[in-house]
Amino acid sequence: MKRYLLGFIFSACAFLAFSQGGVIIIEGNYQGKNLYVQNPFASGGVGFCVTEVYVNGNLTTDETQSSAFEIDFKPHKLTIGDKVEIKIKHKEDCRPKVLNPEVLKPKSTYEVTAMSVAADGTLKWSTKGESGKLPFVIEQFRWNKWVKVGEVDGKGTATNNDYDYKVTPHSGKNQFRLKQTDYSGQPRLSKAVDFSSQSCDVIFAPQKVTKDINFSCTDKPTETMYEIYDQYGNIVKRGYGNKIDCSNLPKGGYFLNYDNKMGEFVKK
Numbered sequence: 730m731k732r733y734l735l736g737f738i739f740s741a742c743a744f745l746a747f748s749q750g751g752v753i754i755i756e757g758n759y760q761g762k763n764l765y766v767q768n769p770f771a772s773g774g775v776g777f778c779v780t781e782v783y784v785n786g787n788l789t790t791d792e793t794q795s796s797a798f799e800i801d802f803k804p805h806k807l808t809i810g811d812k813v814e815i816k817i818k819h820k821e822d823c824r825p826k827v828l829n830p831e832v833l834k835p836k837s838t839y840e841v842t843a844m845s846v847a848a849d850g851t852l853k854w855s856t857k858g859e860s861g862k863l864p865f866v867i868e869q870f871r872w873n874k875w876v877k878v879g880e881v882d883g884k885g886t887a888t889n890n891d892y893d894y895k896v897t898p899h900s901g902k903n904q905f906r907l908k909q910t911d912y913s914g915q916p917r918l919s920k921a922v923d924f925s926s927q928s929c930d931v932i933f934a935p936q937k938v939t940k941d942i943n944f945s946c947t948d949k950p951t952e953t954m955y956e957i958y959d960q961y962g963n964i965v966k967r968g969y970g971n972k973i974d975c976s977n978l979p980k981g982g983y984f985l986n987y988d989n990k991m992g993e994f995v996k997k
Contacts, residue, residue, distance in 0.1 A: 748802075750780065753817040753825065757833025758861040758885070759807040764800040764815065764833070768793065778823035783816040809858045810835075810887055828960040834863020835885065837909040837917035842889070844907075846896065846924035852905055853893045854919075861885045863909050867894055870904040870921065872956070872986040883909065897954060897969070898926040898987040931988035937995050942973040944987060956986040 756762075768777050779793045784805050791800055800815060807813065813833055819825050823991050849860060850868060862885035868875040876898065884890045896905060902931040907919040929946045944953050950971040957966040957973070960982055966973060980997045985992045 731831060732926075750819050750821040751824065753819065753827070755817075755827060755830055755833060757813055757830075758835050759811045759833075760808060760832055760836055760860060761809055762829075762832040763802055764830070765797065765828040766793075766800065766817065767797050767828055769825065770794060770796075771822050776820075777821045778825050780820060781818040783818075785814055785816075786813075796899075796947060808887070810885055825857045826995070831912055834912040835863050836913075837863055837911040839883070839909060839917070841907065841919045844919065844922045846898070846905060850896050850898055851893050852896045852909065852922075853891070855891070856883075856890050858887055859883055859885050860887065860966055861911075863911060865892065866908040866910075867896065868895065868906050868908055869899075870906075871954070871989050872991055873897055873951045875906070876954075878905075878954075896917050898924055898928070899953070900926055900928045900930050901989055902926075903989075931990070933985065933987055933992060933994075936993070936995055938975045938978075939997050940974070940976045942975055942985070942994065944971050952964060953988045958972040958984040958986075 782789045838860045839856040867879040876884040903924040904921040910916045
């Protein structure tokens with residue numbers, strides 16, 4: 730009797746473990762497209778692998794008893810940008826495959842409705858039509874290229890969203906723009922906004938350096954963004970301040986980007 734009971738318990742536990750199977754969980758944001766699932770046979774050759782599919786906790790009515798099926802989001806009344814969690818329950822001895830998981834990744838779809846720079850250097854912008862949380866990279870045009878100067882997390886909702894970021898203008902005419910990059914790797918760029926700064930021109934000294942390079946404006950120490958490149962085009966220092974410690978640089982010639990200018994110096 731004991732042997733029979735032990736055998737029955739073992740068989741019941743084995744069946745329970747098999748029936749529990751596995752779960753694939755996919756999370757993302759609804760982008761208006763459905764998911765497609767490749768659904769193999771169970772290893773025993775009886776029935777297909779997937780047993781149940783849930784969208785945001787709700788059991789779907791999708792037909793899963795086929796070699797491939799579609800998870801249809803329309804019955805769930807989702808809007809673009811809504812969070813989505815899909816649970817695909819399957820038998821333990823097989824594993825289905827989601828063929829297009831990228832359709833739940835956020836896309837860069839924002840539209841800038843307003844953008845300006847205030848007198849105190851605050852960049853303000855408003856957007857609509859966002860469909861997922863992606864960071865906005867703030868870029869400034871200086872030294873004949875676009876330079877990243879900040880980053881703000883996007884709110885990811887299709888409604889109107891407002892943002893601001895304190896930028897550091899250089900002397901003269903400034904240009905700022907926004908950049909957002911989604912899973913495709915292709916950046917989405919805003920139009921540039923102009924801003925004129927009345928600050929005086931920054932100069933640096935000395936041009937033959939032993940220890941420090943100092944930045945000044947009308948003989949007063951002045952902070953500025955800077956970059957130093959060696960003769961091979963490798964960046965060796967980057968920062969913001971009113972002086973640069975060059976004591977650890979090897980002797981030789983260097984290129985210096987600062988304020989809105991480009992110069993050269995020699996480390997002795």
